[in-house]
Amino acid sequence: MxxxxxxxxxxxxxxxxxxxxxxxxxxxxxxxxxxxxxxxxxxxxxxxxxxxxxxxxxxxxxxxxxxxxxxxxxxxxxxxxxxxxxxxxxxxxxxxxxxxxxxxxxxxxxxxxxxxxxxxxxxxxxxxxxxxxxxxxxxxxxxxxxxxxxxxxxGETTRKQMLESLEKLDQQIHDVAQPLDRHGAAIARLSIELTEIGGGFWTRLTNRHGDCANRRALEQLRALPSSASARQAEALTKIEELMQQKAEVLALARRQMQITAMLEAxxxxxxxxxxxxxxxxxxxxxxxxxxx
Amino acid sequence: MSELYKIAIVGSGPAGMSAAAHAAKKGLSHVLLEKTDHLSDTIFRYQKGKHVMATPSVLVLRADCQFDAGKREKILAQWNEDTRTAGVNVKFKADVKSITGEQGAFTIELTRGEPVRAENIILAIGTQGNPNLMRCDGAGLPHVQYQLDDPGEYTDEHIFVIGSGDAGIENALGLAADAGQGNTVTIVNRSADFARAKKANVDNLMATRDSGRMTIMTETTPSLVEAGWITVDTPQGSSRYKCDRIIARMGASPPRKFVEACGVAFASDSPTAFPTLTPTFESTKPGIYVIGALAGYPLIKHCMNQGFDVVEYISGTDNLEPADEPLLKDKLKGLPGQRSVAEWLEFLRSRVEILNGLSPLQMREFLLDSEVRAYSPGDAIFIRNDQGSSLFGIAEGAVAVEVDPANPRITVPIGAGSIFGEVGLISGRRRGSTIRASEPTICVEIPRMAALKLMAQVPEARDTVNRITTERQVLQIFKSGLTPEDIKDVLAGAEVMEVRPGQAIINEGDVSDDLYIIRSGSMIVEKNLGGKPVFMSYVPAGSYSGEMAMIERTPRVATVKAAIRSQVVKLPAEPFRQLLERKPELAKRMRNEMQARREVNAFIEEQKEEFGGAVDMYSSVANFLIKQGIGEATDVLLIDESLCVGCDNCERACADSHDGLSRLNREAGTTFANIHVPTSCRHCEHPHCMSDCPPNAIRRGPDGEVFISDACIGCGNCQRACPYGVIQMDKPPPPKPSLFSWMLFGAGPGPGQPDYEWRKKAAKAGGAESPKLAIKCDMCSGKAGGPACVRACPTGAAIRVSPDAFLSVARIDKGAG
Known part of the structure; x- marks a missing residue:
């Protein structure tokens, strides 16, 4: 040719x-x-x-x-x-x-x-x-x-973009959580402050994140009794959505880290x-x- | 009667201000007339904080005002200070209405106040003062403006931006950038696309529209402006919108009418022509001098030097050496003939046909960018397959073109006055044949940018280059011993056409029979198979298309459309068929090539029937790559993700071969199937980055690599111009300890680009602060082993390819992997 x-x-x-x-x-x-x-x-x-x-x-x-x-x-x-x-x-x-x-x-x-x-x-x-x-x-x-x-x-998401979108979701959870009471705020903080993306090499390799703070926060959130104030209820629904999104991004990032770990193990x-x-x-x- | 000044200077930009400062320093009676209430309005109206550059860097500044690259504010403050200390007599708000009288007794009428009288006049009014105005009813209302100083100033407004150039787009983007400002921004474009703007700006505009922050109205013109409302004509009819502010950015035109009314003649009727001037800047009207942008010199340094020089000339100095004289002298030394600079300029200007239309002043500037070289008989001027996009003009002697690579003794002569190298200039491809001097020869080599500028300035030069290019390209493509005489009839009907990306020049099934030559850019050939367009082949510049219908008089068998913005030459079929009858050798050659293409098409069709999947895959991968701009690439890094283990050794190798900074981001970029196009330079045929490099630091090297030389001033223009985001601004880190001291003793950060912390610490320890410069892939120029990224890939995932090789049909066999 x-x-x-x-x-x-x-x-x-x-x-x-x-x-x-x-x-x-x-x-x-x-x-x-x-x-x-x-x-x-x-x-x-x-x-x-x-x-x-x-x-x-x-x-x-x-x-x-x-x-x-x-x-x-x-x-x-x-x-x-x-x-x-x-x-x-x-x-x-x-x-x-x-x-x-x-x-x-x-x-x-x-x-x-x-x-x-x-x-x-x-x-x-x-x-x-x-x-x-x-x-x-x-x-x-x-x-x-x-x-x-x-x-x-x-796909087309880079590692940096994954981290950025997690950061963005944390920021959004933080913003939406403003009207929450102390208990609700503690749940939001749990997800924002204690979620570990990777962890040690073994955790990354096995992709076992049983005590993932975001997952625990999501469970606690769902277990909350329905709120009296409409504003609170709305914020809680939104936070649940955001945490669900965060869980998806986390799953993607962790699978990525698992494969990378397997390539290195x-x-x-x-x-x-x-x-x-x-x-x-x-x-x-x-x-x-x-x-x- | 008012005072009679020795010199009246109209316009206080860099040129006028410098002239006034020098007149003041020399103690000449003078007056500086400025339309507004501040000096240098053009620069005053730059966006806040804009970095103003001082180019060309080689040119020495000779003026009584200081100037160095820096922020707009700093420069304006410096000039205010300089004019004050020089004791310049400035008259603000002095808008000149007309100039009458003769040398020694001119009268300058102002729109306000007493007329000014002067013996000599310097026109330094630039070209920016006259923005093109809206012409519809109501255009004079106060909410129509032609300037946007600070986009952050406006909130919660309905704003219409009129204009499709970069200025309009940048203003619209600025207004819509911060959603918090709450502006509703609409950009109105008279034509269907934004062809005049930079691709990066257009992409940004489309992204802003897609995210819902802006409305784009194309093929739309404003028809009526009322307070708070605008009415526009769209293809669907006329509609009225709420509108608090209109920003019209429709370009500016030089104030030619006013200048002509003063008695100054222009070089030609072309809208881009400049006034005719003597080497001392005097116009055709004795006593009126023209300098600066109006004279054709848009760069600040040129303007300031001219201000100084023109005052010297007016005060009677006739042996003033121009500021660029030492540069030209240096450039011309060592050439045979013992000519002075002025004699050289005249020699080249009168001998080389395309330079005939330049004025002595333009010739000086032209020569600063170009090179003059002498060759002995037999010297190679360039070799076939060399990279090169410069144009050569023969001032003396003659050259021989080796038209047949197999037999260097078959040559075609080109004589004095003519040009060569024009195909490389226009197509950006490698040199098609070797050219040697056949007798003692003096040539002027004109770099691509200077050649384009010349073609824009002198219409005759453009026509000459286009005519010669088409003729030679036809001869080169069809070879077969054709002579210019043979193809005269064919060329008589030739038509040069601009083709937009995606626009088809040939449609499958159409009954048409013209032949097309791809002059620049590239085409893709598609055929409809089973209801889907299937990619058949890639046609680079320097090839032809459409011969089947021309020879066989059948409807078109495939669609040919532009992969990128391209230029094609349409050759009418009938004269070409007659040519084929006269030249059986050519007919045979074309039939053979047609047969080869037909076999390729048949092969793909056959494969499509048997292995539809593989062909679909090949077709979609090809389309993906074309969409990624591979159509204009010459050499691109691709990563096969089915092999890439993500070790980033390519990035590390890149950093370690280039002062510790990686020019490649493996992970970023787009992916389709298993082909990943990382963020890395593609070395485009006509590099976007080169288009606006003030120090001309971006060049093409011998292996086709586009690289940035040490002349980089860090202005960032190339970074903004690159549509692929492969140029970064950064400072090289200090050198690291060697690999072995890292391996054995853990010294330094190890292989690859050092992390930010280490760089910061090491830079601090090193002391001197280094500026941020533009950094990009240079294809490991000068390294014997070739690109380090490919060498350092452990699995073979990284490959560098040229598009025509990669998009070849051979890929189908390998499953398009």
């Missing part, structure tokens, strides 16, 4: 593909090839040796070196992500490689162990690595499925486990060479 009608072409088209499909699954193919190569080498060596090659065979050392190198490189994604340089790089390519090479470690490192496990630092490093990979797999699932839910949930395992892994890996390597 770029040449129809003979107009001059402009900015080149940039490919539009997600990190999983990057360059036609280039890194998936590379990682698969790596695994197939490792498994092949393993079985050829195993049949020659007559027993599974352990970590201290030449194959074991090769697999171990490759795996350790990969682990360190994979951990560098955290730096790459934040290090904004001027030259050409693509974080998407990094993430794509991170995902597939990380998954390939399941094969490479397992073959490196020679299936010898025990209650020692070596197995600890292996277990930590598997934990990192498992949490990473959860991350892949989250990144592949949650964004559309996030987008669908918020796996990182709370992935990152600390990575650091533990790096420590265990260092201990594993030092001990192997110290007790050669």
């Amino acid at each position: 770029t040449q129809v009608g003979g107009h001059t072409e402009r900015v080149r088209q940039r490919t539009h593909e997600g990190f999983l499909r990057y360059k036609g699954f280039r890194w998936a193919q590379f990682a698969t090839a790596l695994c197939v190569l490792a498994i092949g080498a393993y079985f050829v060596t195993a049949t020659r040796l007559g027993r599974p090659p352990s970590g201290n065979s030449w194959l074991g050392y090769t697999l171990g070196t490759v795996s350790a190198g990969l682990i360190v490189w994979l951990a560098c994604l955290g730096v790459r992500k934040r290090w904004i340089t001027d030259h050409h790089y693509s974080l998407k390519a990094w993430v794509s490689a991170h995902v597939y090479l990380g998954l390939s470690l399941v094969v490479l490192a397992t073959l490196h162990t020679g299936f010898q496990f025990g209650w020692n630092i070596h197995t600890l490093a292996y277990v930590l690595m598997m934990l990192v990979i498992a949490s990473g797999a959860v991350g892949i699932w989250a990144y592949a499925t949650l964004p559309s839910q996030l987008s669908h949930n918020r 796996w990182l709370f395992v992935h990152i600390p486990a990575t650091f533990a892994l790096l420590a265990a890996l260092t201990a594993h390597i030092i001990s192997v060479f110290a007790y050669w």
Whole structure:
């Protein structure tokens, strides 16, 4: 289409593909090839040796070196992500490689162990690595499925607009509550002053806001005996409406925070486990060479 | 008999006031005549607190009054003080009725009081003093006003604003802004839309109407004004409304009749023409001098310098170096030919056809904005696909256009006196071919804004540019070895048309056969399939449309309508068919392209039958994007929300690549299906932000990026002009500690835009206060890796695209994702 009608072409088209499909699954193919190569080498060596090659065979050392190198490189994604340089790089390519090479470690490192496990630092490093990979797999699932839910949930409302509309509703409740008696005013204050939008990470992740002050205020409001003064009654009806609106906005904001929390939750395992892994890996390597 | 002054100055604006101050300083007998009871009425009537700018910043101020950018109040106070200390002889409430007599003995009749006699007269009356008046009965009633100083002054009134320009809209918005004032505001527009106003103002107006705070009456004219009432003619008939106040903002016209009655001749009959002046500002009537806005110089600094200069000239100085002389000298040094500035000006003016109509004074100002360059044979002046919107005029020598990208030896010559680069100027697209000097050549490069100004000032220049543009565009689009001689008949019937957004130039099913060339803007092609309009293709500027009906003599197969405000050239069918008969090569080429388009259409129709959903999706996504202004974008950031995890790494990368301030707001903006258009610059073809940048700081860079240079003065015009809200006014925060000292030791705020608290604290520690400047996306200009937002996206959600690539039919295959 770029040449129809003979107009001059402009900015080149940039490919539009997600990190999983990057360059036609280039890194998936590379990682698969790596695994197939490792498994092949393993079985050829195993049949020659007559027993599974352990970590201290030449194959074991090769697999171990490759795996350790990969682990360190994979951990560098955290730096790459934040290090904004001027030259050409693509974080998407990094993430794509991170995902597939990380998954390939399941094969490479397992073959490196020679299936010898025990209650020692070596197995600890292996277990930590598997934990990192498992949490990473959860991350892949989250990144592949949650964004559309996030987008669908918020529509065109931004986070800031949600907070602003809550603020506005609070202001309106405050204004309408002026003619109320002490008891009514206390209910309005409950909703205005004590409603927590988010709360702790766990609350956000589970989206359980059982003691939501706005909800309690709404319940108390509905339980009030009908008021004698018409002015009061009118104000109460209006406040009920406003609190109902507030509850809806809160539900939207909290669902948004829940999905955002889900997008982050796996990182709370992935990152600390990575650091533990790096420590265990260092201990594993030092001990192997110290007790050669 | 009253005193005979050496100089009488009419009008006390910046020009007149500066002249009077200089005359006073020189001890010349003088009088300054001001119609109102205060100095500088035009600036006096600016809205309260308006920031007045001092541009062009390169120009040195040479005057006896001081002037610096600042608030209206401060400037007026300064001028009052300056005129008082200089000892200016001011006569307030002196409204000049007529000027008679000759040099040495002029008589100035005033509407009130004794006439004034003077040897010389300086006319510095500006153009603002004469607002266009309402012409219906009752227009003279006291509740009709032509000015609104403070919209907050009026409460609980029924107010009618007449006029569809920015002034009218801004007044109406000001009156309706605060619902607490209780005004009932109506804006009356003679035509159907607000075409002359800025888009941001119009959007704001529509939003105010939609929220019920204002009434808009279009295609309506006032017919009768009575105390408390107004009668208007609407398309539905005449109606009478309650009305306490009428604010008429229908523009102003220069007081040409009065000036002509003084014996001063104008350059032409065009309403935009200025008086004919010598380089010493003397008009065709000896002894009468014209300076300031009336002479064609609307900027305050120019006016003040001219006031100084003209007094020098009148007192006999003939070797006064104009204030801009050093600037021009600097600009012209190093060029061959050993000419003085004046000789250069005359050389360029007489040699380049489109400059012929400029006066020596206009020529000076013109050259301040333009560049003169010398090229040796073989030097490239610009390369095909370069970004550029400037116009070139050849003063000496000749250039060769490489018309065939495949074979640079095929060239078309353009000789001295002519112009080139006009297609880039008008369409805003990249250069269509490489142009090299074929002999030692001197060219004047005229930036887009200066070229547009020139075309507005000199009608002959506009006609020349339009004629050449159409001819060359036709040659460039149809190639096939056509020569200007071949297409003479086709061009004879060519018609340039302005098209409003959404207006169709071709309707499906119509029997018409003209061919259209899209000169600026862009078109979308739609076809009715199964009762619904389906988006077929996007036609950018520099393409043609309508060839099927022209060649095959069939009714139109699709509707072609403007995506944005566009300009098209209509070519009549019959001469074109004759051309096709004479040029079988062209006919073949057009048939091939037609076949390609037909296949695309057939493909979409076929897909529509089989996978209706995918085509509907593609069509609606395309329409959504067009509505978002993508039709005028050259490069836009889109976010695929099915991939975006909301990590905001794009914003962080943006901030870290640009002095710590992000130019992008990921979350804001609009979304349709999974396509999100964040608030980020689209690098429009004809950027709205560029339209009113006093220091000319907004430019287009080599990769097509629109960027703001260090010359920014922080006036905020661009921010208001941008219809997409992508320009912010902010001051860059102090530099942060490095990433590694943050990672290892927790120093500083970390990656991304520092929070407000940190910035405030760091700025305080840093000491110096920096001004707020305009900040926008520069597409990471100069960074080898390209836009940081796209590079830093971990999932591939952020993409930058050009509309023609993104709106291509290939998207259907991928489910329009």
